[in-house]
Amino acid sequence: MLKKSHFLGGAIILTIAGFLSKIIGMFYRIPLQDIVGDSGLGLYQEVYPLYLAFLNLATAGVPIALSRIIAEALAEGNTGKVQQILARSLLLMSVIGTALFSLLYFSSPLIALAMGNLHLVEPIRAISLSLLFVPLIAVLRGYFYGCQKMMVVGLSQVVEQTLRVVLIMLTAGYLVKLGEDTDSVIAGVNFGTMISTVISLLFLFLLLGWQQRSSRLTLDPRWKDWRWWIDRRFFLNMWKISWPICVGAxxxxxxxxxxxxxxxxxxxxxxxxxxxxxxxxxxxxxxxxxxxxxxxxxxxxxxxxxxxxxxxxxxxxxxxxxxxxxxxxxxxxxxxxxxxxxxxxxxxxxxxxxxxxxxxxxxxxxxxxxxxxxxxxxxxxxxxxxxxxxxxxxxxxxxxxxxxxxxxxxxxxxxxxxxxxxxxxxxxxxxxxxxxxxxxxxxxxxxxxxAFDYIYPLIAANVMLLCTWTATIGCQYWLHGISARLLGAAETVIGIAVGMIVYIGLLVAIPLLEPRELDWLPGGNVVRKFAGFLRKRRTEQ
Structure with a gap:
């Protein structure tokens, strides 16, 4: 049975991991532009959305579909079936990843021609290699979703994004130092993306092995029989579940x-x-x-x-x-x-x-x-x-x-x-x-x-908004002599800090969280005690 705090705790872990990954992904383009120049960054930006489209096509519905199937198997107490589901999913996504890689790699000249830039051929081919590995990462993350192991998923996201940025920076700097042309540099950058996915995949397999050893799970002895791997009904069921999830995502x-x-x-x-x-x-x-x-x-x-x-x-x-x-x-x-x-x-x-x-x-x-x-x-x-x-x-x-x-x-x-x-x-x-x-x-x-679920939180959020605006206006008044970027950074940081303090304070003081809802939050007992202390102080006054 899923513990109460695990559901929202998992969502919070994924949010923090996603936030860190987005921040890393937002700011690495600044040093990359300094290294490869505007034209190099332009080539990179032309290729990357194409890769994302293929990536979403291959993986968007798989983690959620797989997590649902595994959660249902675990609810039945059938751990052996979970191993089989994981193995069959890895096989299925290996085939899909290979097919999409082949499509993108061998059609790269036609795609580059359609995009009006033949310099994109090698960068497209380099980034297409990642499609061999990313679908397998999606399967392993779906497995950990289904097992309610959100910390593993969050950690893998941050590791993958960090590795990607580090390898992109090192590859770009090294190739520019060697005097390679822009096409080769961006192809190398995209190859660095592929290397980061391989390392991330190995990291997830390592975590998978560690989890199965700690759970004392042994490999199903039937794994050598090809019929254990291939089941037409399972593949059709995965397709039936995953494609609408893919669209919805x-x-x-x-x-x-x-x-x-x-x-x-x-x-x-x-x-x-x-x-x-x-x-x-x-x-x-x-x-x-x-x-x-x-x-x-x-x-x-x-x-x-x-x-x-x-x-x-x-x-x-x-x-x-x-x-x-x-x-x-x-x-x-x-x-x-x-x-x-x-x-x-x-x-x-x-x-x-x-x-x-x-x-x-x-x-x-x-x-x-x-x-x-x-x-x-x-x-x-x-x-x-x-x-x-x-x-x-x-x-x-x-x-x-x-x-x-x-x-x-x-x-x-x-x-x-x-x-x-x-x-x-x-x-x-x-x-x-x-x-x-x-x-x-x-x-x-x-x-x-x-009123309690929607109206009162909306009022509290608008009070927060008013306080945030007031804080940013104060920054403009007191710090008007500094550079625009520094002023903007100060407004942003102070506005976020004031908004968080005001909103969290209102959540606890009103309160907008019921005692039973605090049981679903990691550390909810601490929040409940603090809210009780505030109510006691108000009563005494």
């Missing part, structure tokens, strides 16, 4: 693709600007993308953590636990999505100054940050539906959401420019979240206190 990439296809044309033909200006406007708008992903991390982490937890409860026919897990998911996605989205809105100006040195696109960035709130709820409700075995539902809702995103992008961007692009994110993600909630209410009958 692509909310951010798909919505971003809508922007990519429509925004430039809207700027050019509705706003009547030239191509260079349209590209510049889109570049300014894209500044908010990393902040949106950071703010929605907890919702994504809840989605990964909740699927095996609900699948286990559902397999045991524990409907009360299913209701409790669903409600806790909504509550904490809302309680933490609110300060993340509104907090980033409050520090948008400072973050823009610190990262980019000017204030262009600050309003669009602030609106996009607000979108993190419904996006967090969207991702969390996706996880609940997937855990309930309704993985087709969030996929269908996302397709409807894409339609809303297209329509709202055309309308809002034509009226408001880059601010309209951000508004379209807010509209589309809210629409999909509400559709998900409607479906969950039909499947899980749970009571909700709208």
């Amino acid at each position: 692509l909310a951010i990439p798909i919505f971003s693709l809508v922007d990519s296809f429509l925004a430039i044309n809207i700027f050019r033909y509705v706003w009547r600007v030239d191509g260079v200006t349209a590209d510049a406007w889109f570049g300014v708008y894209s500044r908010g993308g990393p902040l949106l992903q950071l703010a929605s991390l907890f919702g994504a982490s809840i989605a990964l953590s909740i699927v095996p937890a609900i699948a286990e409860a559902k397999r045991k026919h524990d409907e009360d636990r299913v209701r409790t897990l669903s409600r806790i998911s909504f509550r904490f996605a809302w309680l933490l999505g609110l300060p993340a989205g509104l907090g980033l809105t409050g520090i948008a100006e400072g973050a823009n100054l610190a990262l980019y040195g000017d204030l262009e696109g600050t309003r669009a960035m602030a609106i996009l940050a607000v979108s993190a709130i419904p996006l967090s709820m969207l991702l969390a409700t996706n996880g609940v539906l997937q855990g309930l075995g309704k993985e087709n539902v969030p996929a269908l809702h996302l397709l409807w959401g894409v339609g809303v995103k297209i329509v709202t992008t055309l309308v809002f961007a034509s009226l408001f420019g880059i601010d309209g692009l951000s508004l379209s994110w807010l509209a589309a993600s809210t629409f999909v979240w509400l559709l998900n909630m409607r479906s969950i209410r039909k499947l899980v009958k749970s009571e909700q206190n709208w």
Whole structure:
């Protein structure tokens, strides 16, 4: 049985690991640009999204699907079946990874020609090698998700990202020092990415072996029989579960693709600007993308953590636990999505100054940050539906959401420019979240206190936002003589600190967390004692 603190503890671990990985991924491009120059960075940026598209195609649904299948097997007490599931998944993803590698590697000249840059051939071939190994990493992470070992997954994410950045920097610096041309340098950089995935895969296999030894598990003696590895029904079941999860997990990439296809044309033909200006406007708008992903991390982490937890409860026919897990998911996605989205809105100006040195696109960035709130709820409700075995539902809702995103992008961007692009994110993600909630209410009958669950946290988050704005204005007044980037960094750090203190203080003092909910938090007993102390002091006064 999953301990109460493990579910949210796992989500918190994945959030911290994701945050560290995103931060590392955001800032390594600055030294990389210094090493390879603008043209080298341009080549890298052209190839990497292509790799991500293939990567998502191969792996997006696998960890969640596998975690659900393994959690169901563990709920039945069938550890031998878990080994077989893992082995068959590794075989399946080895075949898929090899197929996608071959497709990308051998079609690289055609892809480079279609992209209008033949210098991309070798960089594409180098990055394609990673597809041989990343699907296996996805399988092992899915196995640890299913076993509720979120610390292992979080550690592997940070290790992989750190290794990738270190190897990219070392490879780029070494090849530039040797005097290699830009194509060769970027190919070497992408080869460094492949090496980091190999080391990360070996690290996960090491952790897998350690876990199985500590659990005193022995390898199933039937592993030498090919029929133990190959089961057509299992492969079809994995496909049936994973493909809609794959679609549902692509909310951010798909919505971003809508922007990519429509925004430039809207700027050019509705706003009547030239191509260079349209590209510049889109570049300014894209500044908010990393902040949106950071703010929605907890919702994504809840989605990964909740699927095996609900699948286990559902397999045991524990409907009360299913209701409790669903409600806790909504509550904490809302309680933490609110300060993340509104907090980033409050520090948008400072973050823009610190990262980019000017204030262009600050309003669009602030609106996009607000979108993190419904996006967090969207991702969390996706996880609940997937855990309930309704993985087709969030996929269908996302397709409807894409339609809303297209329509709202055309309308809002034509009226408001880059601010309209951000508004379209807010509209589309809210629409999909509400559709998900409607479906969950039909499947899980749970009571909700709208004032306590939604209204009071919203009021507290807006108080936090007001305090954050006040703190950033104070920074501008007291530190107006320093450089723009330093001022922006100071506004950001102080705004985040003030916002966290105010919001956490309100959560504990009001309180917005029920005593029974604190049992689900790691260290919740400490928070409960502190809240009780505050209430006692208020009573004495």
